Amino acid sequence: MQNITVKGLKKSYGSKEVLKGLDFSAEQGEVIAVIGKNGAGKSTFLESLMMIRDFDEGRIELFGKDIRKLNAKAVRELKRDMSTVLQPTNFYKNLKVKELLSLFNAYYGKDADLEGTIRRFELGEHMKSPFDKLSGGWKQRVALAIAFMTSPRLVILDEPTTGLDPYMRDVLWKNIIRHNREHKGTILLSTHYMDEVERYCDKVLLIHEGRAQVFDKPANILAASGHASINDFYLAQIGETEAVPC
Numbered sequence: 001m002q003n004i005t006v007k008g009l010k011k012s013y014g015s016k017e018v019l020k021g022l023d024f025s026a027e028q029g030e031v032i033a034v035i036g037k038n039g040a041g042k043s044t045f046l047e048s049l050m051m052i053r054d055f056d057e058g059r060i061e062l063f064g065k066d067i068r069k070l071n072a073k074a075v076r077e078l079k080r081d082m083s084t085v086l087q088p089t090n091f092y093k094n095l096k097v098k099e100l101l102s103l104f105n106a107y108y109g110k111d112a113d114l115e116g117t118i119r120r121f122e123l124g125e126h127m128k129s130p131f132d133k134l135s136g137g138w139k140q141r142v143a144l145a146i147a148f149m150t151s152p153r154l155v156i157l158d159e160p161t162t163g164l165d166p167y168m169r170d171v172l173w174k175n176i177i178r179h180n181r182e183h184k185g186t187i188l189l190s191t192h193y194m195d196e197v198e199r200y201c202d203k204v205l206l207i208h209e210g211r212a213q214v215f216d217k218p219a220n221i222l223a224a225s226g227h228a229s230i231n232d233f234y235l236a237q238i239g240e241t242e243a244v245p246c
């Protein structure tokens, strides 16, 4: 089943055309990375899917529903099936991790699985730590746990592992993959780490010049392009259309 279908998505900021007709689809159970250089439009694309950024032209269907044709109640219902990582800086700084999780647990009500979340994301050792005193990696781990607390059908993450050391990135990815395997959701995330794309993602979307320049499985991309790594492939793709300044 297709959880996301995007056709001809266009978005400009003033005279700057960022998305020029982007096509995309995502199946249930897939983990998909969105890559592209700084300013390519990754966040714009993800925010359009999250229904927090308006777009100019094209169509977005989530779980088979055209998001432009929904009334307010239907949008609310749809959003219950979706989740994203909140910016850790927005959290109540003085709360302990345990209190923060309980707060979201109460907010989500019967949809939430507090105990399961603590277990899956192995949060036990820091339950009594103030959120504000955690390292960046642990803050992100707690933020991800909250995003997955209700077992949403669609999770959208904007650079979830940026700034984290390789070990913490691996821990977070294992959590993401395990959760998705158990719940068969769709996870869509942007990243600048090409090793993550190759290692953990089912598919990769390369946004370049406002369009989906490539959308395929990492193994297929490597086989078709002959590159040794997704990083080499990415550099070749971006480099081919851009002159290097002298």
Ligand SMILES: Nc1ncnc2c1ncn2[C@@H]1O[C@H](COP(=O)(O)OP(=O)(O)OP(=O)(O)O)[C@@H](O)[C@H]1O
Pocket: 013, 018, 036, 037, 038, 039, 040, 041, 042, 043, 044, 045
């Ligand atoms: N609200 C806005 N108003 C004007 N321009 C914007 C706005 N949001 C984004 N842009 C511009 O649109 C382009 C795409 O931005 P976007 O954040 O979607 O790219 P990105 O691929 O996520 O970049 P990065 O990898 O640097 O996070 C950029 O040139 C950015 O400056």
